[in-house]
Amino acid sequence: MLIDIALDAFGSDKAPEPEIRGAILACRTLPVRVHLIGPEPELRDLLDEHLQDEDLPIIIHHASERIGMDEKAAHAVRTKKDSTMRVGLKLVRERKAVGFVTAGNTGAAMATAKMVLGALPGVDRPALATPMPTVTGSPCVLLDVGANVDCKAHNLEQFAVMGEMYSRSVFKVRSPRVGLLSIGEEETKGNELTHEATPLLKALPLNFVGNVEGRDIFNGNADVIVCDGFVGNVALKTSEGIGRFVRDALRASLNTTVTAKVGALLSRQAFNDFRRRLDYTEYGGALLLGVRGVCIIGHGSSNDNAIFNGIRVAYEFAKSGTNEKIEREFASRPQRPSNPPATGPDATIQ
Structure with a gap:
């Protein structure tokens, strides 16, 4: 039975080519039906050109407007009623x-x-969660990575609950270790936000391991790490930059030091494996936790592999029923008084 996934065909910087190729790859390898959202005449011509006579479960839904990367979010959402995002959602x-x-x-x-x-x-603010590579091979879920630049302690408490369920449901970690990103492991370290959040996280029925530092994102000491969106976005962007630097430096070193053909082949294979572990396109984008439905937000520079993996993550998350589990968890907890709406929603992952 096919799972239906809606895809914004005009989201990426080079749209719609990466989206079309990613959709085709997904339909060839996953039990999914992809709904391409965008101007139908243009999409129809391009899709026919790529598919030729191949029959794949891809449906086109017409949307006449696209929201650009440089547009103000609030204004674009209000004025573009037929955007690819609105039609897809x-x-x-x-x-x-x-x-x-x-x-x-x-x-x-x-x-x-x-x-x-x-x-x-029960969710005051949705959070963007992204898996990060670790030395153990099991991803660490980092959230929030950009949805909320300013947070209260109870927001981090909610992020911890959602991230822990994400780790259990999607990555099958039996008892995820949840850490609070800070500048030191001791409870006395950190800022006002981390100090206020610590007792709330301690009181949760999950495996809270206390404060963790930036290096713990990659060393496997935690399965879920929570922080506000400002800190999380800086950590994410820094990690991506370091990953590119290490990848490029290693490639240059291999090209200049490996001369024997057999050695070059073995080194190249090791390098390709290393590159895949650092490649953001393998992770498919950040998951917006806390809304009524699955929403994956990828990089503007996404290629066809990133689009394919975004569809894969949406499929796996929907199949796991994590959203339903999160909703049941919050429904069973005492409700706090309503809080003001989130501020600063424009810290983005371009």
């Missing part, structure tokens, strides 16, 4: 698709998702 709301994938404007995607899908009961 409506398919999720109407249960014609279980998830939505976009490599477009992050702030606009988050605002549209919250408006069209709505937040889960």
